[in-house]
Amino acid sequence: MTASDFDHLVQPHRVHRRLYTDPQIFSTEMTRVFAASWCYVGHESEIPEAGDYRTTTLGLRPVLMTRGRDGAVNVLLNRCAHRGTVVAGEARGCAKRFVCPYHGWTYTPEGRLVAIPFPADHPAEDYAKLSLGRLEAASYRGFVFATLNAAPEPLEVWLGEAREALDTIIDRHPGGELAPMGSPQLLEFAGNWKLSWDNAADGLHATFAHHSYNTLGEMVDTETVLARDPGSTPMVSKALRNGHMVVDQRPGIPQGPWATMRNVPFREPLESRLAAAGDGDLLDLATGSMLNLSLFPNLIFVGNQLLVVEPVAVDRTRLQLWLTSAPGAPDEIDLLRLRVDEDFVNFGTPDDLDMFERVQRGLGVPEMEWIDMSRGLPDSAGDAEAGTVSGPITSEAPQRRYLAHYARLMNNPAATRAR
Template sequence: MTARTSDPTRPDAVIARGPDLTDRLAYLVQDDLLHRTVYTDPELFDLEMQRVFGGSWVFLAHESEIPEAGDYVRRQMGKRQILIVRTEHGEVKGLLNRCTHRGTTLVPSEAGCAKRFVCPYHGWAFDLDGRIANLPVSDSYDRLHERPFDLGQVAIGIRAGFIFGTLAADPMPVDDWLGAAGPWLDLHVARYPGGRLKVQRRRIVQEFAANWKMSWDNAADGIHATFAHASYNTLGKSADTKTVLARNPAVTPMVSRTLGHGHCVVDQRPGIPDGPWSTMRPLPTRAEIEASLRERGETRREMFDLMTGDMINLSIFPNLIFVGNQIMVPEPVAPDRTRVAFYLTMAPEAPEEVDLMRLRVDEDFLSFGTPDDFEMFERVQEGLRVDEEEWIDISRGTGAGDVTGEDGLVTGTVASEAPMRAYLAEWKRLMSKPVPTTVRRARIEESRFMQTIRQRQMKREQNS
């Protein structure tokens, strides 16, 4: 349990910010209805940045992106820039990209390697673990012991190489938060030879003019693919390929499941008896890559299936979505603006042909399918501007196919909106009451600056 102090001038303050919204959200988010302002209200958006993207666990990076000491990547956590760093001792730290002097951002680049972080404004320098390493004119600071200048940090939790962070003062263990989603995350990693998955640092960034939650409404929506992706499905048919998206969602054996804490999964495997690779249409260099793989004697189905997605769409609320061979990370910018980062995942222990083909597969849907989704998001956001039409229906599947287990988790067809209702229930829980948050810091008592202050205090005491 973290010690509580509500004095905002203290660097170790634990503060629960904002109003109690319990009654208001009980009206806005109902069992089968959702109010339009959940997507449009600027005040709700600002509170989301505190309570959802600060008071809960948030995906930040993968360990393969920072393999060596000094490696770092810069990521977004709501409105905060976070540096995910590998220290000299191999630890993973999540440092606020903010100098503790005037607030200057320390690192302008998205990724790199450094021995320490130096503020370009006044020369303050910080070690990889966040401890202050150089404070110019340190003798001019009389109360350094009351104002520790180590970089602020977020709590870090890691599962299967995936790094999560939170500012919650007393967060639940990350494995408990993942809950039923944890084994699905492990399963995703286990398909890679040697259990080794590599996330590419270089990312593709796109934007859509709509609320970030549109990504979650869409993540487990099995019906939209038949209609929104009609052009993509036509491409598949023209190549005599039975893509998953073209199938009737009302008769497929594919299922969706809620996993607690807003997480969900769509398992398409029951509808693909011949495996994921059987759903892929012709792509550039596909024939050559397949031939090269067979020439080296590789005929295992799982190796060919590895060249495409595992057909398990796992979504970990609020910002980690697995789609095909890539990780999709929504980054909220404004109530009606969202940045999306796409990270390609690689299989370093597999033959090189596998990763070459994974590149082609990623280009395929990102080029032809993702624009369809973004267009729908923007059209929905535009429709939500109509004040007189206040409500959205989210009832699909309720009493019509959904099965609730003893654990309270729901299994339904891919046509069910149970995953949408489940993530909104978690959103409502997080948003209803102020969440106590705190900025963590490395100890400073052992620093040479603290020793200088102590020596000065001792001299004063001796002279008094």
């Protein structure tokens, strides 16, 4: 792959199908995009005590997030320095030591090698050289990101203007507290990971792909937020630097998001209980913020879900759906959140999964090379200095901008390394 390949494959108004179908491009993305970017690996609240850990992947690499004895968060490659065995096999747990199941090499939660069985037989004198590989890790208000980029920009610089939206999402929770609940739902689709990214800031698809969700809302006389004419709404989409994207639906729902919520199971008693306690104004907390934020390349805030995009193969993606709780709010809020988020996951998400798979099948047609991304061109001016572009939610500016960032990453590979 030459340096200019992606200038051809990603053009201002169209992108080439190979981005979604070429296994070699996919393999290159796992390093140039995923390993070289800050990726979300977990939330600090998931590992409150020393030794707590959880596993995930970063660009196909098995990764381990641990809480060290000093209270600090470590992000490590879950790969034994000996033969390469994945050391921690569970999704989560607590361990004073990580013992490789193959030959018994033993590591601390900080990744330091502390024991090799039958050490007299082993020539290794410097255990420090045989630690678990380490990623650069940083937290922003509890959200842990990690990267293998040899010289990453600081996390807060990388977040840039997206910090404002992230702060808004966090600060709507009493005490600024939010935490993923338990374990995620794992949904897979037979399509490229970028299809979920294209969809995340796509304000037009809701009218068509989610038509059934909108009319399901009509059955019970509720105007879901997606039922509007997307071309005449004050809702805004924004393309931010580094491929981040925002869809702000709040201007379109001045009455607040709870007013657009359908009759989810057990809504009424919990709603009445909140009202009786004088907490009726907190009901909007039971729905999402209506501020969809996508932090390129793997974290999407939608509803009260953290949607983590996990590429598996060029035509296979796993979505981790983590429902977040509001620990500082009355219990009824989380009880409502559980049923509220099921609503879209059951009656909306299946549409998206189906569209992703339909697109992937269609992109298999070699004679039709290009994907049109021209809607809304020319891009209206945003904040040129900050590199942001704003427009109506029907504009494809966010997709154009994230793909331009993607092309830069692919054309100019950053060095990656384990610490």
